[in-house]
Amino acid sequence: MYIGRVIGNIVSVAKIEQLNSAKLFIVEYFNSRLEPAGKYEVSFDAIGIGIGDYVLVCGGSAGRMPALTSKMPADSTIMARIDDFKKFREEYFEDK
16 A cells, blocks of 8 residues: 555546446655655546545555455555645654
């Protein structure tokens, strides 16, 4: 799993049938200091997020565990929206 931020969406009209109900977003990875890492990935949206949201993403075979992606060729799925990690950043990084 990794933390990221949704920076855009993917629009595709021609696709396999299993993907018809899926929303795809571009997620920017964050590093261990919760800063943009310069790496990006396309992820399925399993919870209904929006551009700008901070998210928790599962990859590999775990990306197919939600009901939405269980029958899809999913390698990356957004599993949760992160509402706040400001306190975590303050406690672990501000004093160092």
